[in-house]
Amino acid sequence: MSEQTTTGSTTTASDAPAPSTPTSSGAGLLAGPVGRNLGLVVAFALLCIVGIITAGDRFASTDNVLTILRLAAVVGVVSIGMTFVIIGGGIDLSVGALVALASIWATTLATQALAADTHWILMAGAAVLVGAIAGLVNGVVIAYGKLVAFIATLAMLAAARGLAEIIANRRTQIVQDQDFLRFFSSSPLGVPTLVWMFALVALAGWVLLNRTTFGRRTFAVGGNAEAARLAGIRVQRHTVALYVLSGVTCGLAAVMLMARTTTGSSTHGTLLELDAIAAVVIGGTLLIGGRGTIVGTVLGVLIFTTLSNVFTLNNLSSSAQAVAKGVIIVAAVLLQQRVAAGRRQRRSPKALPPTAAEGAPAGASPGVPAS
Numbered sequence: 091m092s093e094q095t096t097t098g099s100t101t102t103a104s105d106a107p108a109p110s111t112p113t114s115s116g117a118g119l120l121a122g123p124v125g126r127n128l129g130l131v132v133a134f135a136l137l138c139i140v141g142i143i144t145a146g147d148r149f150a151s152t153d154n155v156l157t158i159l160r161l162a163a164v165v166g167v168v169s170i171g172m173t174f175v176i177i178g179g180g181i182d183l184s185v186g187a188l189v190a191l192a193s194i195w196a197t198t199l200a201t202q203a204l205a206a207d208t209h210w211i212l213m214a215g216a217a218v219l220v221g222a223i224a225g226l227v228n229g230v231v232i233a234y235g236k237l238v239a240f241i242a243t244l245a246m247l248a249a250a251r252g253l254a255e256i257i258a259n260r261r262t263q264i265v266q267d268q269d270f271l272r273f274f275s276s277s278p279l280g281v282p283t284l285v286w287m288f289a290l291v292a293l294a295g296w297v298l299l300n301r302t303t304f305g306r307r308t309f310a311v312g313g314n315a316e317a318a319r320l321a322g323i324r325v326q327r328h329t330v331a332l333y334v335l336s337g338v339t340c341g342l343a344a345v346m347l348m349a350r351t352t353t354g355s356s357t358h359g360t361l362l363e364l365d366a367i368a369a370v371v372i373g374g375t376l377l378i379g380g381r382g383t384i385v386g387t388v389l390g391v392l393i394f395t396t397l398s399n400v401f402t403l404n405n406l407s408s409s410a411q412a413v414a415k416g417v418i419i420v421a422a423v424l425l426q427q428r429v430a431a432g433r434r435q436r437r438s439p440k441a442l443p444p445t446a447a448e449g450a451p452a453g454a455s456p457g458v459p460a461s
Contacts, residue, residue, distance in 0.1 A: 126374040130389040137396050145403040154399070156282060162395040163288035164343050164350070166388065169366040169373075170295040171339030173387045176370055177299075178332045179312040179379030180232065183243040185340050185366055187250035188224050189359030192217040192344035194254040197263040197354030210270035217348070218341030224250060225337020229330030247363070254356035263354040274349030284346050291342065296384040308332065312379030368415060369394055372422045394418075 141149035148154060168185050175182045195201065196217035205212040224246065231242045265271060274283050299305035310318040311325050319325045340359075347358050373390035375382030394415065401411045 127383065127385050127389065130373065130386060130393065134389060134393050134396065137393060137400065141396065141400040141403070144400065148403050149400065154403075156285070158392075158395050158399050159285045159288075160282050160350070161399075162391050163282075163284040164346050165362060165365045165369065165395070166288045166391040167291045167339050167343045167346065168362060169369045169387050169391050170291050170384065171336035172363075172366040172370050173295065173373070173375055173382055173384060174299065174308060175332050175336050176367075176375050176377060177312045177379055177382040178308045178329065179315060180239040180329065180332060181243065181367070181377075182228065182333065182336050183240065183363050184224070184228065184246035184250055185336065185343075186359035186362035187247045187254070188221050188337060188340035189344045189347060189362060190356050191224065191250040191254040191257075192220040192341045193348050193354035193358045194258045194263065194356055195220045195354075196344065197265055197348060198257065202266050205267055205270070210267045210273070213265075213267065213270060213348075214345045217344040218338055221337040221339070221341030221344065222334050223337070225334040225340070226330065228337070229333030232333065233326040233329040251356060258354070258356050260356065265348055265352045265354065271349065271352060274346070284350065287342065287346060291339065292384060292388050299384055304328075304331070309380060312381075314380070365394065368419050371419060377423070 138149075168189070172182060172185065196213045201213055201216050228243055228246055231237050232239050235242070276283050278286060299308065307318070307323050307328055310321065310323055311328055315325050343362075344354075344358070348354055351358075369390035370382070370387050371377060371390070372393060373383065373386030373388070375386065397414060397418075398411055401408075401414070
């Protein structure tokens with residue numbers, strides 16, 4: 091009698107209906123990168139509609155669109171580097187200060203004199219090199235010094251900004267090289283050079299993140315650093331590389347800012363780290379690491395820049411802009427938490443009652459056949 095009961099219960103368990111695959115796959119698609127980016131596209135489209143309704147031709151004009159793209163270029167390049175760092179499980183609060191330091195170093199009289207004797211690319215190279223070295227310092231302190239990324243980059247923020255002020259003696263340095271200014275003020279195919287640079291950096295970032303081993307390792311390190319180490323990934327060295335990459339994008343952003351303002355200044359990049367982190371979070375990158383997209387970051391940058399433009403065209407204060415950005419960031423983080431909780435709930439198997447799982451009648455001990 092007990093054998094029949096056990097056999098019957100085994101048959102019932104094996105024949106239990108499986109979860110609905112189409113539904114779960116559909117939910118996974120909407121919760122995945124495609125669904126998140128689609129939501130960002132819809133939000134961006136709605137924002138553009140609001141801009142057209144409230145500002146009319148002033149918003150929809152070609153000049154205004156190019157202005158939005160030009161303003162988005164600098165923070166966009168920094169945000170690409172920030173995306174890699176956050177996906178890798180880190181944070182970089184020093185990006186704004188690194189932009190200022192790189193712009194100061196590249197516009198010193200000595201650097202500009204060398205560039206005048208050779209080529210203006212020397213100025214751009216100096217800015218990128220300064221950003222890379224500062225990023226290397228961040229990475230080494232975090233990966234090998236075991237210092238928390240928040241504290242390490244906060245210290246670099248203060249140090250880099252202070253060093254920029256010391257070098258420039260708190261003065262604004264003017265870019266003298268006319269070839270440098272002429273190149274970056276051009277508009278190939280009617281699109282500003284700064285916008286082309288943003289597009290190329292975003293494309294390179296997408297390829298690096300989605301089509302290379304470096305990108306796969308970044309997701310692995312951000313998702314679970316210990317598991318990545320056991321899988322053979324050199325986590326410390328990869329972490330250093332992520333911060334160097336962030337520093338390089340800061341150097342490029344400094345070059346773009348120098349071209350746009352024709353100056354190098356210790357005040358460049360003020361609060362740029364907040365704009366970059368906000369754009370990355372809005373783009374769907376998890377602050378705890380392990381998930382994110384370059385496309386989402388680009389859309390996040392465009393959403394924030396367009397929002398600022400709409401506020402400006404409607405003569406709304408910068409304080410109102412700050413409040414709106416804060417509300418959007420909080421909403422995005424709350425949405426991330428809900429999506430993450432939903433995914434964990436779907437992945438966790440639904441535990442069956444011990445009596446049902448073992449085929450025993452109520453009150454019987456699990457694993458003990460009924461008599």
